[in-house]
Structures are given as structure tokens and as C-alpha cells.
Amino acid sequence: MTEERAPSLHVPAPSIRPGDDPDFSHVSIPRAGEVDRPDPATPPEEMRDLAFSIIRVLNRKGEAVGPWASGLDSETLLQGLRDMMKLRIYDARMMTAQRQGKTSFYMQHLGEEAISCAFQRALRKGDMNFPTYRQAGLLIASGYPLVKMMNQVYSNDGDPVRGRQLPVFYSSKEHGFFSISGNLATQYPQAVGWAMAAAIKGDKRLAAAWIGDGSTAESDFHGALVFASTYKPPVILNIVNNQWAISTFQGIARGGAGTFAARGHGFGLPALRVDGNDYLAVHAAATWATERARADLGPTIIEFVTYRAGGHSTSDDPSAYRPKEEGTAWPLGDPILRLKTHLIALGVWSEERHTQAEAEIKAEVVAAQKEAEAIGTLHSGRRPTPRDMFEDVFAEMPPHLIRQRHEVGY
């Protein structure tokens, strides 16, 4: 007989807080190359262990090892490196622009660049992402113009969404990037629905859903999994576990579950856990999941394990709830540095070429920024008008909105 005890409220808390020494010894990191790569057609119940390990390709020396090393050619990898560098430089410029008052708000990807940049390279034209605010790499890797991204961030007259959305809430149907909501998790079931539509129509297109660790707590996430599990449409259900949800660590959302990936098991869905700071591992896992989707084998859950190295947004100061040095102690390293090391080990890259590439990309970003700022920024230059504010509420403007628009003089 177990002894009776009054119940107590269990509130998970990180063991390390500001002032403590960062410690990730509780995060068990398997060696690169250690995890099996089953055939994508394997029944989900035979590969449940994949939800509890971490698929890794790049080892410490920068070698690509193990069954998930896909043999991407060096041209593609160099492009991947450039995508990530571009995203990081773009982020840095926009963070500064926000501090200078050129826009209201910004959210950066620092440390998470590999996930969206590599994932996009596994998709085809016609596929659709349902992103959160931290996947701009999807746009960059799909060749979306930087100027348009900046116009959106500045809410200027070149903004494709006419100044209506918060900075970084991009939208591009052509580039497979669904309009960002801002209400967390709402787009997870929508991605499943998009994929169900493709299945209903028999179109060879897939959808990729995106969510953060914290947001998996929303019912939308669970509803999406139910439908994905029932109808088995071609959808990839991505979870970006960057350890933090603003100030709450991932234990608050995960509770007693072993991993976020393992949430898929209750729904009979195959689930992978992947080193999110390893460009090759992200690409390999994404490719594996797309193979399943394209063979009509149904959905896949992927948890990308990473670390949010910066603040949640420009409104956040993470030193209030985690040690400042935690980011440098993160055991999976920096995604750009790791791919760079790999490319140097392959003999196709060097420190000099890296420095040169950095300068080139910076020049490209600065040029785009000049172009965007020549149009305007949030508070100056050419900006969307109040007329734009009344458009697109409906396909056809009803009389009451026409009246209101006249009232503001447009």
C-alpha cells in the first residue's frame, strides 16, 4: 500500500535561473550518426524510439556521419550557408532599425536559422508552409525578395500587406508562405485542412505546419493532431522546441511527456526528434517526411531541438528569467558555425571566403534596406493610406465602410 498524502501542486521550474551557472547536463545529446534511419514506409509503431533520441548528422569535427547523412552536394550546402548568413544579417539590421524607431517591433531567429532555411530546401513549388513568426528562413531560402520583407517590417507603401500587420507577419502565396496570424497555434489545424484539401483534390502538394514548444499547449495543436491522425493527409507537423516560451521554460508546456515529439504517439503518428542546429539533419529529416507525404503515407511530426539565443522579441529582456550566458552553454552549438566548419572540412570553404561572403551578403542586405527606406519607414516617407485600411475587410466594400472611409476623407 502506498502511503496517503495530501496532494500538492506540482509547478515545473527550470533548475537554473539568473545568477546560476548555465547547466544543460540534463539534456541528453546522442552522438552524431547514432540514430537509425528507417525506411519512410515503416509503420509508425515500429519506430517509436525516434521520438526520444535526436537525429544528428554533423559531429564535432564537422564531418557528416551516419545513416541520415544524405550526401547533399557542396553547391547546395554553400547555398544553405548563405541563406542562414543572410537571415542572421537581415535580423541584425532589422533589430537595429527597430531600436532606431524605424518600426515598432521585431522578432529575430538567432540560433534557429538552420530550421527554416534547411526545411524550405526540401519542399517543392506548390507546397505550403503555415509558419509562426520565427520562420523567415522559409522565405529567404525560397528566394523571396529582401526588399519586400523589409517593406513589410517598415509597414511602408511597398508593404505587400498594406501596413495592416505587425512587423515580421509576412505573407506570400507564391512562395508557399501562408499569412501569419499572431494568435498562437491557430494555423496548425489550418495546415492539416490544407493538406486534406490536397488529398480531396488528389493534388501532389503538401502542407507544413509550424508551432513553438510553448504553443503546443493550445487546443489547436491537439485538434490538428486528431484530424491528421484520422484523415492522414500529406502534412508535416513541425514543432520548434527552442527551450523557451517568452519567460517560461519548455517544461511548462511539456509537463510529464517525455518529449514534444512523443505527443504524436497517442495519435499513431510517426515522430522524429532532430538536432535543429544541424543544417544537414534538418534537411534530412524534412526530406524523409516529404517522402512519406509524397508516397501518401500520411503525416509526420518533427520536433526540432534548438535554443532561442536572443530575446523573445524586441519587447523582451531574457536576463530577467535565465542566465545571460545560457546561450553559449547550449550543447548543440551555433548552426552557422557548424555548417561552416563542415564546409571547411570538405575543403570547399575557408575562413577568408567566409569573411568575404559575409561582406557580400551584408552589402546585399544594406542595399535592400536603402531601397526599402527610400520608400518609407513606419513613421516617415511613403506609407499606406487610410484608404488601404478599409480595403479587404470584404471582397466588396459594404456601404457602412464606404461611409466610414469618406469620413476620414478618402
Next chain:
Amino acid sequence: MPRMTMIEAIRDAHVVAMEADPDVIVMGEDVGYFGGVFRCTAGLQKQFGVARCFDTPISELGIVGTGVGMAAYGLKPVIEIQFADYMYPGYDQLVSEAARLRYRSAGEFTCPMVVRMPTGGGIFGAQTHSQSPEALFTHVAGLKTVVPSTPADAKGLLLAAIADPDPVIFLEPKRLYNGPYDGHHDRPSVPWSKHPDGEVEAGHYTIPLGKARIVREGTDATLVTYGTMVHVALAAVEEAGIDVEVIDLRTLLPLDLETITASVCKTGRCVVLHEATLTSGYGAELAALIQQDCFYSLEAPILRVAGWDTPYPHAQEWDYFPGPARVRRALETVMKD
């Protein structure tokens, strides 16, 4: 008297309530260790322990739903929804459950819960950080809805809300957290420390729910409003040079209709003002009630000034926000008739 920001006043109300009653507990996203994204619950976890102030998973449905369960058990949950714009996943729990529990059990089970949420615009937060959904609450039978406009009111009203035996929606105009805002975005902002309304009594006091405040007495017209718009109204009245009575409702439901009708029957002219979208907004309810009770005293049609019927934009914030110029125009129009 000490001066406080509205954030400090709200925090102080929590401390007073939690010290007085061990059944008062606080939960929400980021409210625990960090103390809330607006810092309204800073220090509570440290002072009262994790079982009385804790972080929740990001699930508004979970926050409201477990809040209902706790309240029914006998606790007094004071829960935070990070932004009013994010209450929708919890709306079913509010409408179908919290609001009706007393009714459907004939008083056997009740829901003495306070749901706090930052509301309104003026911070370049666009559609997901600027909404004013008060009418979605006042339309629900069984919910009380409160909107303070000063730190002192915020504290007294929050303490009254916590003491209330039924669910109370407590909407905090986020643009007022650090200082009053009169709608002139191009002028420097004033902190509460430099404003007489920043004075907040120490210790316990309440401001009863359902009691409006006449902020400015006047004889020519009545301006009925609440929240951020109280300060916009005052600026507009000064600029219009009209002797307008300004009423701050403080509680939308139950409504202090007597104070409003006494004023409108005296002035004969009325403008209703809110940030929320116009159509089917709370202003429609006010206009209907006022015309019914003051019909024979009215010298002009009641006008409404409100947000346009569009989602809240980003770049066009100041074209959207009903600032002093629009209020002044409405006042001049009601004076003409």
C-alpha cells in the same frame, strides 16, 4: 498619498487581496517567476509561493477552464490572459461555463473568478495586440465587465472584482499602464507620477462595481466613455471649448444608468465614445438606453465616436484610433442641432 503607475496599482491590489485571503490565487502565461509581460504580477510568486502565483501552459482554454473549476471549489482565482486579443480560445469556457454556472445549478455551484486582460490600442500592436472586445462580454448574461481609467480606480475596482461572488472580466487599457493618454500621439507622454490621478491610497479600499464617475462637470453636453478614451475625451473637451460633462463608466455591466441619464437629461446632448469597432459595439447599447430614458430632454441625436469597422491596422494606427479631433467634431455637431 503615494503615486503609482496603473501597473503598480494592479500589483498592489493583488498583494492586498492575497494577504487578506489565502484563497486568492493568481495564474496565467508568464505571470509567475517573471511577473507578467506587463509586470502586473511582479514579485507575487516570491511573496506568496508557487502554489498561489504560477505560470500556466499557453492555453487560454486551460487557464479559464481550470479557473472555473478552482472557483467552483471555493478558491478565488485571479487569472491573466496576456492580451484580450488572445481570450478567444477561452471564450467558450467564459460564455458557456463561467457565466452560467450559478444559473444552471440554481446557486449550488458558483464562479467567483476575475479574468484580467490588457485591452485597447495606441501601442502599434496591430490586430493581435490592440483589440477592445468588451461588447463580447457585456453581451453575455452572467458576466460583469469592468474597465478602469486611472491607477486609483484600477486598484479599487480590482479589489471589488475579487470580492465579487460572480465572474468579472477586468479589462486593463494597456495604453494607460504607464501614464494617461489623451490621443495626441505627437506630444510627449506624461507618466502617472506627474499626474494627480496617479495617487493611490495604501492598503485595502474598494470602488463599487456599477458606479460611474463624473470626471468633469458640465452643462452643454454629456460625453459618456470609459478606459483610455476618458483621457481623450478630456483633451477634446478642452480643445472644443464647450462645457461638457464627461462620465467615466468604470463598470460597463452592471451599468450606472442613473448617473448617465441624470446628466443627459440636464445637458440634452450626448456623445458616446469608445475605441472598439462601431457596429454592434457597447455604444449602441448606451445610445439605446439613453434615448429611451432621456427622449424628451434630447435636443440632438446621440452620436457615437468609435473605432472603424475594420480589423485594427498597424501603419494606420492614428487614422484608426478615435482621437481628440474626431471627438471634438462630434461634440461640435451635437451642439449645432
